Amino acid sequence: MLIPQASNSAVNVDSAFYRMLGMEIVLLVLVTAAMIFFVIKYRRKEKTVPENIEGSTFLEIIWTIIPTLLVLVMFYIGWVSFDSIRAVPKEAMRIRVTARQWSWLFSYENGRQSSDLRVPVGEPVKLLLTSQDVIHSFYIPAFRIKEDCVPKMETYLSFTADETGTYDIFCTEYCGLGHSGMLSKVVAMSDKDFDSWYAAVPAAAKRAGGRLLEEKGCLGCHTTDGTAKIGPTFKGLYGAPVTVLTNGKERTIRADEAYLQESVRNPKTDVVKGYPDIMPPTQLKPEELDAIVEYIETLK
Ligand code: CUA
Numbered sequence: 001m002l003i004p005q006a007s008n009s010a011v012n013v014d015s016a017f018y019r020m021l022g023m024e025i026v027l028l029v030l031v032t033a034a035m036i037f038f039v040i041k042y043r044r045k046e047k048t049v050p051e052n053i054e055g056s057t058f059l060e061i062i063w064t065i066i067p068t069l070l071v072l073v074m075f076y077i078g079w080v081s082f083d084s085i086r087a088v089p090k091e092a093m094r095i096r097v098t099a100r101q102w103s104w105l106f107s108y109e110n111g112r113q114s115s116d117l118r119v120p121v122g123e124p125v126k127l128l129l130t131s132q133d134v135i136h137s138f139y140i141p142a143f144r145i146k147e148d149c150v151p152k153m154e155t156y157l158s159f160t161a162d163e164t165g166t167y168d169i170f171c172t173e174y175c176g177l178g179h180s181g182m183l184s185k186v187v188a189m190s191d192k193d194f195d196s197w198y199a200a201v202p203a204a205a206k207r208a209g210g211r212l213l214e215e216k217g218c219l220g221c222h223t224t225d226g227t228a229k230i231g232p233t234f235k236g237l238y239g240a241p242v243t244v245l246t247n248g249k250e251r252t253i254r255a256d257e258a259y260l261q262e263s264v265r266n267p268k269t270d271v272v273k274g275y276p277d278i279m280p281p282t283q284l285k286p287e288e289l290d291a292i293v294e295y296i297e298t299l300k
């Protein structure tokens with residue numbers, strides 16, 4: 001198996017898929033064999049004159065009933081598997097998923113927020129999905145679940161992780177330049193590990209700005225380690241000269257506190273040369289903006 005079956009739905013979806021694939025292979029073989037048989041039997045060289053058949057009620061009934069039954073069987077297989085994914089157990093843990101250009105945010109009922117999805121193994125989870133900007137699509141291949149994240153709308157997904165492990169989360173709807181980098185992980189943890197993670201409120205003092213960068217989605221496009229992504233890196237930015245385009249005119253300025261603040265509040269004012277003008281306005285409280293800027297100042 002290339003992709004692990006790591007949830008209850010994975011087993012259901014795969015079994016539906018393989019049963020239908022099996023039926024399709026049988027049909028393909030029958031149709032192809034009949035085709036080859038007739039091509040050979042009625043080839044021109046043989047000069048066989050085909051019989052002119054004038055209609056047969058018996059045959060017509062047969063070829064109506066058999067395909068109808070086959071299609072109904074396929075529908076039933078698909079429906080049972082679909083129903084098992086859409087049915088959400090009442091006790092399911094609810095986690096809000098917010099998609100935005102270009103990162104994921106997972107918010108838990110106790111206020112805990114995370115940029116990766118952490119879930120306890122063996123417990124049903126209900127994801128409530130939405131988007132802050134454009135349409136994204138939330139996809140966990142190992143769980144065989146996928147759902148669109150639509151602005152101003154709430155969609156849902158449900159699953160129970162079967163095995164501890166870390167699995168990929170992808171965005172599968174083209175959502176702009178950073179689409180291919182809109183990745184995250186789902187971490188299925190043992191009950192004990194999950195509980196201690198869930199209860200531990202991240203040390204507020206511990207680099208609050210760094211946590212905000214993650215929670216607000218900044219790290220979807222920027223890094224703190226010096227590598228350039230869709231946007232410039234934050235490392236070594238503070239105090240450095242930056243070449244920007246202001247109203248289309250190139251100028252070099254120093255990345256001081258005022259510049260950093262303004263670049264978050266109004267990203268379109270000074271666009272760093274060499275980077276696309278695509279940063280969405282970010283809603284931040286003044287103290288959050290302060291914390292972020294203070295943090296960037298420490299990234300030497
Ligand atoms: Cu979000 Cu593609």
